[in-house]
Amino acid sequence: MSLTFLHPEAGWLLLLLPVFVWWARKAAPLRLVLRLAVFAALIAALAQPSLIYPRRGAPQVFVVDQGDRLSPAVREQVREAVTAAVARRRADGPVTVIQRGGAPLKLRADRFVLLGAKPSDDSLTKALALALNVLPQGAKGRITLVSDGLSTDRDWGRAVDGLLSRGVAVDTVTLAAGRQDAFIARVATPVVGAGEHIPLHVGLEGAGQGLSIAVFDGARRVAAIGPFDLDGALTVSLSLPGEPSGYHALRLELSRDGQVVSRYQTDLAVQDPLPLLYANGRQAGAGAALQRLLGDGVRVETRAPATLGTMNLAAYRAVMLDDVPASALSASSQARLVAAVREGGLGLVVSGGEAAFAPGGYADTPLAAALPVEIRQDELTEDPSVALAVVIDTSGSMLGAPLDLGKQVARLAVRKLTPADSVGVVEFYGGRQWVAPMQPARDIPEVERAIGRVQAQGGSEHLFGALQEAYYGLQNTQARYRHILVISDAGVNADRYPQLIRHIAEDQVSVSTVLVGGSAEGEARMAQWARLGRGRFYVVNDEFSLVEINLKQPQQKPEPGVKRGGFVLAASAPAYGWSGLTAPPPALDGYARVGGRPLADTLLRTGTGDPVLASWQWGAGRVTALMTEPVGEGAAGWRNWDGYGDWLRRLIARTADRRPDWDVRLGRVGGQVSIVAQRVRGGGDGVPSLRLLGDGGGEQFLAPVARAPGLFTATVQVASDRPVRVEVGEAESVTRAALPAFAGGDPDRPLSEADAMPLDQLSRLTGGEAFDTVAALAAKPGFQGEEAAALDLWGWLCWLALALYLADILYRRWPPRRTAAGA
Incomplete structure (x- = not known):
């Protein structure tokens, strides 16, 4: 026993006591003593003295596992170690032993409690709460937990809070549970929508060979896997078919050699079908066909495109525009729809062919900016086919240089033709005849030789008949453009040519004229013929003024926006979240041609690189483009694809707003x-x-x-x-x-290691010690031995000073005693 002071420097105040004695020297002796005692008590209290004295150690509680989960060897090791530890601790303080399961241990403990009469007694929470109750209030004590940490519940949070609030340290020894037969430890069931495939993850523990798992929804077997072997912990994954919305009680059975060794029941919560607002532009009954294709996982609500501008889009998870032309969806409706995607997270699927994308007129519209593809209208350069009938004047007036110039003009004209064109040459003099009959322009040199053989002879009065012959020859040709090229010096006097040329032009045959030589009168006449024939007029006076008459003028025309045929598709690199949708589907019968965007996920392409399926994030929502009609002509070949409905449903679900309400x-x-x-x-x-x-x-x-x-x-x-x-x-x-x-x-299910209390963390949290083995616990000496206690005296000294002060007041106010004599 000893006395200590927390603030011994307060003792210097005792030097003031002589000063006080000198100042109060005239007071009564008893009053002087009382006041000196008050000041001395106060100075001693300021020094905060404490009295240190020995006492017996704090209470000790042992919680010990002896259940059947432990092997006999482990139970024996625990018994020996705890026996030695209890004997050593009894010298430090009272010891209580709480045993979980097994036969009672023969221990020299101050108190012994056996748990295990009921399954609920195996609760580790109950054991810790009982151990805490054993410790007297105000006594911290110490608890030693020798256990595998397994429990019938996981409600140990309140027990740990009680330990922390009382400041009780917990020492732990983690035991290894014995080898158990295989059993189902846990089942993870995800949140799924109606009709979706259900991934089921089953956690197994223990050991066994030739095991198999069957899953039942009521009496219906919905999935199975096995056989497989197990030694330790294993997670097995199964895929269940889609179920309708509601609750489904699943029963899992783990079997070996046909005998069920473990059962597990869990509930599956299936959400309502995904609401899809469907707008179709061309196909009657497309909504019903789409509903049959998608099944129970999606609730298709069909509406006319014009109503989208006034509908409550927040009631749907996705909107699908299928072959809707831009003319059926106003710009304000498009802007409202795009805003719902960008700001509200709505999913948007745009699909179609003849009436969507570029053919649908969406260029420069609000919707075009949100699409993950570039709307484009390619130009097609067309080299049209031509049927040319050359009429050469070989009358006597053409003798010499005019005929030579005419031959050269004719040769230059036919050299511009291709094998897809047709050509014929008619000459006229005293009569008319085909120098080269109408034929495919495959042998141009032969036609040129025929032109070279013509000779000037006879008169020019048969030009009218030659024009008729050329016109009749062109009527049976299959060409985009038909032309008659008249080469003459205009030495004719007939007035009926304008009427014939007008008739030829009305039949979509143009007449062009070339004047070689001739007079001013002839020039006016042939210019009039070219104007009436909707052709061109040329004047060739000499070889330096020769012209190349090219009747084949390539034209630019819009390329068809939809391609039809059989197109093999190739998958691009799988993007995040799309791995199950990028496997190439069967060949496509038709698609709308678009361009790709660099930031979009292009998932499917044709062999020529044209995008067929693309998607990207647009603000809070997602926009997906499918360049064909899902239930129309373009995807006709997909209707025999067994996985088409599931593929399309997952495509819509991946695009839709999947957040639950x-x-x-x-x-x-x-x-x-x-x-x-x-x-x-x-x-x-x-x-x-x-x-x-x-x-x-x-x-x-x-x-x-x-x-x-x-x-x-x-x-x-x-x-x-x-x-x-x-x-x-x-x-x-x-x-x-x-x-x-x-x-x-299953009340008889073995305890899972996943439900075990982390004993080492419990020791760190409470300030205890975690032992690796029970032998380490047995070798550990007593923790406290003879414990020292401290008694704080400053409070008592304050009370003493107060009592002395009151005594001084009482002495001063007590009436003086009178002796009988004085009376």
């Missing part, structure tokens, strides 16, 4: 279920309805509590062996969430 989180602590609902879509501020659905179809409405704008919570009591089904709704929108019963509804 509410993010619903369920948590279970023992029998108490907590519900947290956070608004995700919509800007409403109303209170949602919360329904708890029972197994038998009953329902219970809960009162949500607003914690923040759009955030609501509720709690409800549900037995841990019952599943939880909750619906959160507002108006017609419903979001479902489910929580399976504890341990999958």
Whole structure:
């Protein structure tokens, strides 16, 4: 026992006591003593003295596992180590042992408690709470936990809070559980929509060979996998077919050699079908055909394109414009639709052929800027076919230089022709005849030789008949343009030529004229013929004024916006989130030609590189372009593709706004279920309805509590062996969430290592020590031995000073005693 002072420097104040004695020397002796005692007590209190004395150590509690999960060798090691540790600790303070399962240990403990009469006794939370209750209030004590950390529940949070608030240190020894037979430890069920394939991830633990898993929806077997071997922990993934909206109770059975060794029941919450607003421009009954193709996963609502400008687009997750021309969708409706995508997160799918993209007139429209493809109208250079009939004047007036010039003009004209054209040469003098009959222009040199053989002879009065002959020869030709080229010196006097030429021109045959030699009168006459024949007039006076008469003039015309035929598709590099949609589908029968955008994900292309499927993020939403009609002529070959409906449904779902209206989180602590609902879509501020659905179809409405704008919570009591089904709704929108019963509804299911308490973290959190082995625990000496305690005296000294001060006041005010004599 010893006395210590926290502030010994306060003792210097004792030097003031002699000064006080001198100042109060005339006072009564007793009063002087009382006042000196008051000041001395106050100075001693300021020094804050403490009395240190030894006492026995704080209480010790051992929580020890001896359940059947541990092997006999491990249980024996635990028994020996705990026996040695308890014997050593009893010298430091009282020891209590709480045993979980197994036969009672023979220990010399001050108190012994055995847990394990009921399955709930295996709760680690219950054991820790009992250990904390053993420690007296105000005594910190120490708890030693020798366990594998496995428990029938995970409700140890409150027990840990109690340990921290009391400042109780927990030492731990983590034991290795024995080898267990294979069992289903956990099942992860995602949030899915109606009709979607369901990925199911099953966590297995233990050991076994020749295992298989079967999944049942009621009495219907929906998936299976196996056989496989297991040694330790393993996660097995299965894919379940799409289910209609609502709740589905799934039962999983783990079998070996045909015998079920483990069961697990879980609930699957399937959301309502994805609402799709569908607008079609050309095809009757396309909405119903699309609904049959997509199945239950999408609810197709067909509307006329003109109504999109007034509809509530927020009620839908996606809008699909299928072969809708720009004329059917006003610019204001397009701007409203694009704004809903960019700002509200709406998904937009634009598809089609003859009435979409460039053929639909969307260039320079509000919608064109949001598309992940470039709308373009390519120009096609057309080299039209020509049928040419050359009429050469070989009358006597053409003798010499005029005929030579005419031959050269004719040769230059026919040299411009291609094998796709036709050509013929007619000469006239005293009569008319075909020097070269109408024929494909495949042998131009032969035609030139025929021209070279003509000779000037006879008169020119048969030009009229030659024109008729040329006209008749052109009538049977298949060419884009038909021409008659008249080469003459205009030495004719007939007045009936204008009427004939007008008739020829009305039959889409043009007449051009070339004057070689001749007079001014002849020049006026042939110029009039060319004008009436809708052709051209040329004058050739000598070889220096020769002209090349090119009747083949290439034309620019818009290239067809839709290509028809069989087109093999190739996949581009898979983009994020599109890996299941980029496998090349069957050949396409037709598509609209567009250009690609550098920032878009082009997923499918033709062999020539034209985009067929492209998508990109546009603000808060996504826009996808499919350059064909999903239920029309362009995709006719896809209707025999077994995976077409699922492929198209996933395409729409990937584009749509997939955010739920509410993010619903369920948590279970023992029998108490907590519900947290956070608004995700919509800007409403109303209170949602919360329904708890029972197994038998009953329902219970809960009162949500607003914690923040759009955030609501509720709690409800549900037995841990019952599943939880909750619906959160507002108006017609419903979001479902489910929580399976504890341990999958199987009370005999072995404890999972995933549910184990992290013992080393518990030691670090409470300031205890984590031992690697039970042998280390046995070798550890006593923690405290004889514990020292401190008693603070400054408070008592303050009370003493107060009492002395009151005694001084009482002495001064006490009436003086009178002796009997004085009376």
